[in-house]
Amino acid sequence: MLKKIICTLLSAALLLSFSACSDIEDSGNLPSGTTVSQDSENGSVTTASGLEDDSQPVTTVAGEESEIAKNWSYEFDYQFIEENGIEYIWNQLDEDTKMNLGEVMNAIRNVQLYCPLTVGFPKEDGQKFLELVSNCTMFYSYASNNFRLHIDDSDTVKGVTISYLINYESEGFERNEALEAKLNEIVAGVPAGDEFERIKYLHDYLILNCDYSEDAVSPFSAYGSIVEGKATCQGYADGMHLLLDRAGYETAYAVGEGSEGVRHKWNYAKLSDGKWYIIDPTWDDPENKTEADYIGYDYFLISDEMILRDHHAKFDSDYYETPVAESMDKNYHKMMGYVATNADEAYDVLLAQAIETAKDGRRYLYLRFDDGEALAEAYEELSSGGAGNNRMQSIIEQANEAAGTNFSTTSWVKSLNEELGTLTITLKTAE
Template identity: 35%
Template sequence: MKKWLLSGVAVLMLSPTTAYAQNATIDTVETSHKSAYNVMSSSKVTAWDTLIDEVAQQMNNFSTEIKVTYSGSMADFNKNIMLALEKAQKQATYASGHLENVAITSDSKGNVTFEVKYLTNQTQEATVQKKVDQVLKTIIKPSMTSFQKVKAVNDYIVSNATYGANTKASPHSAYALLMEGQAVCQGYALLAYKMLEQAGIETQYVVGYVNGGESHAWNMVKLDGKWYHLDTTWNDPLPNRIGASSYDYFLVTDAQLKKDHSWIASDYPVATSTAYNYMQNVHFAYQINNMLYFSNTADNDKLYKLDLATAKKTKVIDNRALYITGVGDNLYYSDYSNGGYLTKLNLKTLKTGVLVKQSVSDLMIRDNHLIYKVNAKEQKLKID
C-alpha cells in the first residue's frame, strides 16, 4: 500500500512464511502416481528435511505441479506436510511472495502433490532474471560498499517505477514493475528482494500494515552485521513525481518505521542501528561523485549537499530547490523561492540564472536537452 493512497484496489498480500501453511487443506485420496510435471517433480524422499528442500527448489523454479513421494515415518503425516510447506516457503522467499494459491493432495502411500498458482510464470521470470542481470551489471560495481549497493538498487527502483495497478501482468509481481514500470508495494518489495540478494546483500521480504490496517510489503537489509528497514514504495512519492525520490524510509530503525508501519516483530530481525539517519529529510536528490545535492525537508526545502563519505550536510544556497537534476558542474531545479522558475546553478561559482520564468516541474536530462513540464505539458531546452 502506498503512502497517501486513500483508496484503490484490494492488495493481495502474501506472507512468504505461513500464509498458505495456515490456510491450506490436505485432501487424502487414493491415486496412482502420474508422470512428472518436470524433471524434479517425481522425487522420492525419506526425510522431511529433504522434502522441504525439494518443494522449495521447485517453487524457486515456479513449477505449478510438484510431486513428491515420501517413504519415511507416517506419524502426523498431514501435520508434517503443512509444516513442510511453511518451511519451504521460508526457503523460497521470492517465489512464495508471488504465491496466489496452493492445493495439496496426498494418499496413504505417501504420494503428495502440490498444485501451485503464482502471480507470475516461468516465462515472465526468465525475462525478469535477464533484465535484472542487465541492470545490476550497470548499477553495481565490484568496488561498491554494501551501503552503495543498497542505495543503487533503491534509486533504480524508485526512478523507474510508478505506483499503480494498471498493468497487463499482475501488479503484485516483480515482472510488472520491472517490465511495465508499474506495480503496487508487493511488486516493489519483491523486485528489491531479488536485486539485493543477487547483489550480495542479505535481505528479507517483510509483510505488515500501514494507513491504519492496509496490507503492505517492504524489505529489511543487513549491513555490517546490523539490520535496517528499506521501503522502496514509500521512497517513491504518490502521485508519481519524476525526480522526487526520497530517503525517509531508507535504512531506518524499528522505532522510526513504527511511526506509520506495523508488523509482527517476532517474525523478523531487530533493527536498532541509527548509523544511516543522515539520509533522512533528503528529497529530490542528485548525486555527483560522492556528493548528494538535495532538497532538505528539515529546512523548508532549501538546497543542501550531503557528503556520503563523511555524512556531513551543508547548505549550498538559501533557496528552496525542487526537481533537482544536473550536468557537469551545473544543477538545474525549480526555484520555489522565486515562483518555481527554472533555474541553473553553477556549483563552482554558486552563481544562479533563471532560464524559464514559469513554474516548472519534473526536470530530467535527456539527449542533451533539459526536459521539464509547465502546466503538465512537456517542454525541452537544449543544454549549452
C-alpha cells in the first residue's frame, strides 16, 4: 500500500521590481491550487486553468492527500551547474542541500513533473528552498515558480511536483538551444583585451537590446531579456548573469529590495583584481527613458555601499554567503575620468566630455561626486546665470564649435541622483 502524504502548495515566485515595476509576478505561472498531469505517451504537459493567480508568495494547504510517486529515476549529473552559472553558489552549499537542489535542478532540466528527494528537508524550510531553486534556474526559462511539496509523516519534504510554462518537453529543449546560441553570439562580439571594455560591452548590449516589458513569452527570465528582447527585473538580472558567466567571469546574484517592500535582484561579477563589483542592469535601463539609445551607468561596477544608498535592502542567504563588493576601483565614472569634487572640476570634466561626445555623434554626459549634495550645488552653480554667464551653456557652445554640431544651448535634460552623487545630462538638438 502506498504511503499517504499531505500536499502543501507553495508559490515561490520571486517578486522583483523597481520604480514603477511593482508587480513582476509571471502571468504565465500556475496559480496556487493548480494540479498537473502528464501524458506519458507524447510528453504533453497539461495544466488546470481558470483559477485566480496570486500576486504574492503564499503557502496554502491543498486539503487533500496525494500518493508518493514510485519508480521515478534519472541520472544525476552536474551540467545544470555550468548551464546556470551557479558555481559560486554550489561550492558553498552543504552536502544535503547539494543533493536536494541537484535532484530538483536535474528534474527541471529534463522537464520532469515529479522529483523524489533522496535526503529531503524540513517542511518549514520549504519556502526558502524553493526560492533558492527559483533563483538558480536562470537558464531554464520554461519552469514555473509553482511547486507541490510532498511531505511525509515526519514533516520532511521527500518529493517535489514541478509545473511548467510550456506544452511539450521539446519546447523546453528548444528554448535552451535558442538561449545558448544567442548567449554565444553575443559573447563572440566582446572586444578582446581590456576587461572593463569587455564587461561594458555586455552591459551595453543588454540595455540596448532589451526593453522593460511583460509583453513576451518569458519576460521574467533570461530567455526574455536575451532572446526576445523584452523582460522585467528578474529577466534583466538573469540575462546579465548568464552573459557574465559565458564570458568567463565568476558571477553571483543578490536579492533585496529596490524600494521598501519591493523585491529586487542584481548581479555581482568578480574581476581580475580579485574584487567583487555590482551591476544592476535593470536600474541602468529605466522604464521611463525617452531616448532609445540611452545607457545608464549609475549602477555599473559599483560597491555595496553605493547601491545601498538608494536600494532599500540586501538580504542574506540561508544557504551561502552573498558576495560583498567593497571597491569602486572599476566604476564607470572613475574609469572614464568622469569624477569631480567641485564646480570648477565639474566644468572641466563636462567640457572635455561634451566635445568628445559631440565629435562621436553621441549626446550623453556623465558625472559623479562622492558627495551628492555637493554635486547638486555644483550643478546649480554651473547652470545658473543668464546668457554669457551660464557655464553649462558655454560647455555646449564650445562642443558645437569643436564638432560642428547643433545642440541646443538653452535646453537639455538633467537626471541628478543626489543619493548616489551621479548626474547624467542629455543634449538636445536645437529646433
